[in-house]
Amino acid sequence: MTDTAIRPDDADQTTPAHPLDPATGAEYLAGREIMAQAGLLADPVRFAYYGLEEPPKQDVLDNRATDRRLRAYLVDTATGTSTDVVVSLTNNKVITARTLDPPADGQMPILDSDFALVDEIVKADPAWCAAMARRGLHDVSKIRACPITAGAFGPPADDRRRMVRVLAFVQAREHDLAWAHPVDGVAAYVDLIEKKVFKITDEFDLPVPAESGDYDDEAVRGPHRTTLRPIEITQPEGPSFIQNGPWLQWQDWSMRIGFDAREGLTLHQVSLQGRPVMYRASIPEMVVPYGDPRFRHWQAYFDTGEYLVGKWANSLELGCDCLGEIAYLDATVTDDTGHPRTIQNAICIHEEDFGILWKHTDIFNGSAQSRRQRRLVVSYFTTVGNYDYGFYWYFYLDGTIEHEIKATGVVFTSAHPGGEHPYSTEVAPGLAAPFHQHLFNARLDMTVDGLANAVEEVDVSGLPIGPDNPYGNAIVQQVTRLTRESQAGRRADGARGRTWRIISTERSNRFGRPTGYTLYPESAPVLLADPTAPLTARAGFATNHLWVTRYDPGQRWPAGDFVNQNPGGAGLPAFIAGDRDIDGEDIVLWHTFGPTHVPRLEDWPVMPVARCGFILKPTGFFDRNPTLDVPRH
Numbered sequence: 001m002t003d004t005a006i007r008p009d010d011a012d013q014t015t016p017a018h019p020l021d022p023a024t025g026a027e028y029l030a031g032r033e034i035m036a037q038a039g040l041l042a043d044p045v046r047f048a049y050y051g052l053e054e055p056p057k058q059d060v061l062d063n064r065a066t067d068r069r070l071r072a073y074l075v076d077t078a079t080g081t082s083t084d085v086v087v088s089l090t091n092n093k094v095i096t097a098r099t100l101d102p103p104a105d106g107q108m109p110i111l112d113s114d115f116a117l118v119d120e121i122v123k124a125d126p127a128w129c130a131a132m133a134r135r136g137l138h139d140v141s142k143i144r145a146c147p148i149t150a151g152a153f154g155p156p157a158d159d160r161r162r163m164v165r166v167l168a169f170v171q172a173r174e175h176d177l178a179w180a181h182p183v184d185g186v187a188a189y190v191d192l193i194e195k196k197v198f199k200i201t202d203e204f205d206l207p208v209p210a211e212s213g214d215y216d217d218e219a220v221r222g223p224h225r226t227t228l229r230p231i232e233i234t235q236p237e238g239p240s241f242i243q244n245g246p247w248l249q250w251q252d253w254s255m256r257i258g259f260d261a262r263e264g265l266t267l268h269q270v271s272l273q274g275r276p277v278m279y280r281a282s283i284p285e286m287v288v289p290y291g292d293p294r295f296r297h298w299q300a301y302f303d304t305g306e307y308l309v310g311k312w313a314n315s316l317e318l319g320c321d322c323l324g325e326i327a328y329l330d331a332t333v334t335d336d337t338g339h340p341r342t343i344q345n346a347i348c349i350h351e352e353d354f355g356i357l358w359k360h361t362d363i364f365n366g367s368a369q370s371r372r373q374r375r376l377v378v379s380y381f382t383t384v385g386n387y388d389y390g391f392y393w394y395f396y397l398d399g400t401i402e403h404e405i406k407a408t409g410v411v412f413t414s415a416h417p418g419g420e421h422p423y424s425t426e427v428a429p430g431l432a433a434p435f436h437q438h439l440f441n442a443r444l445d446m447t448v449d450g451l452a453n454a455v456e457e458v459d460v461s462g463l464p465i466g467p468d469n470p471y472g473n474a475i476v477q478q479v480t481r482l483t484r485e486s487q488a489g490r491r492a493d494g495a496r497g498r499t500w501r502i503i504s505t506e507r508s509n510r511f512g513r514p515t516g517y518t519l520y521p522e523s524a525p526v527l528l529a530d531p532t533a534p535l536t537a538r539a540g541f542a543t544n545h546l547w548v549t550r551y552d553p554g555q556r557w558p559a560g561d562f563v564n565q566n567p568g569g570a571g572l573p574a575f576i577a578g579d580r581d582i583d584g585e586d587i588v589l590w591h592t593f594g595p596t597h598v599p600r601l602e603d604w605p606v607m608p609v610a611r612c613g614f615i616l617k618p619t620g621f622f623d624r625n626p627t628l629d630v631p632r633h
């Protein structure tokens with residue numbers, strides 16, 4: 001096992017080799033200097049986001065992407081003034097600096113420092129302390145304040161504030177699991193600019209659940225089992241991939257790896273046998289709406305747009321998080337002041353055996369053959385509050401691409417009111433885990449054999465008995481071309497085996513049919529909130545499993561650029577308003593997926609990984625099984 005991490009920060013370089021390479025620490029500092037010179041960084045201006053502003057696709061493809069740019073979301077924490085800034089490192093100047101109108105545009109994401117700030121603010125608030133004291137909680141040093149993004153629920157005076165709502169948990173001892181001890185019925189509404197509690201809702205008292213959830217305490221977990229023998233994975237000749245910084249090649253695949261403080265891992269220019277498949281792939285948004293309609297009806301977070309999943313990426317550990325011959329990439333993000341921070345070993349790259357690739361024992365010729373499947377794994381893990389999410393991209397020998405999200409960590413909790421509560425599961429005495437959804441959105445900038453692509457919706461069905469089908473056994477496909485954006489907001493349909501095929505409108509296979517890749521969705525529920533709910537307006541992307549748009553470099557974020565307290569309508573619903581032609585064009589697929597989580601007793605106190613994702617498979621991309629050349633051993 002070797003740690004072969006590439007540490008871009010170690011290299012003293014200001015100009016990366018490729019226009020899609022992640023921004024370096026030196027670049028962040030250079031961009032910061034440009035903003036400072038332009039007077040944009042007077043204290044207390046903070047960076048709510050800072051990252052690479054990727055060049056337009058055509059410029060990259062034509063090798064003329066020479067202007068290296070960074071984008072910063074600045075917020076003045078004294079006035080709330082929020083500015084969206086793009087700087088050119090190449091030309092050493094500010095390109096744009098737009099001041100937001102937050103009630104219309106939304107607020108900047110949560111700052112790192114907001115967590116500590118909120119803790120201070122609530123603990124200094126007499127009314128909040130009194131609400132705690134009435135519940136018998138007199139020592140506020142044992143209370144953990146959990147800031148939850150506010151959404152947009154009115155009244156308008158509230159929506160104009162940069163605010164969070166704060167729930168409380170008790171952590172009586174150092175290693176206590178605070179999530180086991182929610183203080184329910186009371187929430188503090190905190191203005192992050194005025195730095196005060198402006199409202200408290202104190203609606204009901206329920207006892208703080210007492211049972212320990214400290215899963216690392218032997219008194220809770222019992223003694224460790226002793227029956228697991230070691231599994232060791234060795235690759236005596238090393239892994240089969242070649243990595244050169246962010247560039248990666250494995251078998252017939254090649255790609256570039258990127259990382260963004262907001263959306264985490266990004267993949268670029270994924271190609272197979274030198275043929276383009278995806279120009280860019282990432283998971284640029286997720287929303288976790290909770291389904292308890294009591295006073296916590298506002299609980300729904302957009303982990304990516306509001307909290308920035310990328311900057312909470314974990315440093316991975318060999319032997320624990322990743323097994324085998326691992327290559328790591330570090331990620332460089334920035335702190336609230338725009339200074340670089342390196343997350344060591346943030347991205348894990350390795351190769352896995354994946355069981356049988358193909359196998360057949362022939363009854364006629366006696367041939368008995370079997371081949372092993374392998375996959376290249378590119379992944380990272382992030383922690384946002386109580387939950388942890390692993391984002392895994394898999395590339396297989398047969399051309400399959402899979403994305404899998406591993407959700408683990410601790411379920412969010414409330415106090416259980418007793419009896420049959422319709423919106424939560426009682427997971428420990430008096431402790432509830434409310435039902436909720438984890439709805440992710442994948443942005444798949446497909447380039448199947450080039451830029452000119454189209455999407456077909458493919459259903460399967462039987463046919464009724466008739467003259468052409470006298471015994472009723474017919475099985476057919478219904479293929480519907482999605483030609484305009486207005487037509488391409490689609491739901492999965494498991495009963496019809498619905499898939500979406502992305503085809504090249506320029507290249508064909510040996511039967512003259514378009515080469516393609518098929519998206520296989522999991523047919524789980526989309527957003528369950530009422531269509532007229534305030535959340536639905538803000539999470540419009542989550543109301544369909546599929547959207548298809550014409551490529552536009554400005555359309556990056558499915559819930560809009562500024563998700564925090566956005567009033568709604570931004571992102572995908574706005575992107576398709578122009579109803580562009582998507583047939584034979586440069587198109588982007590946006591795929592919503594993820595579980596509706598009814599917590600189980602077994603999810604407490606720490607949840608075994610729950611998986612969700614999607615698969616892309618070559619469909620007529622090759623003329624036959626592309627893995628006949630895989631040797632037996």
Ligand SMILES: [Cu+2]
Binds near residue numbers: 407411437438597
């Ligand atoms: Cu969950």
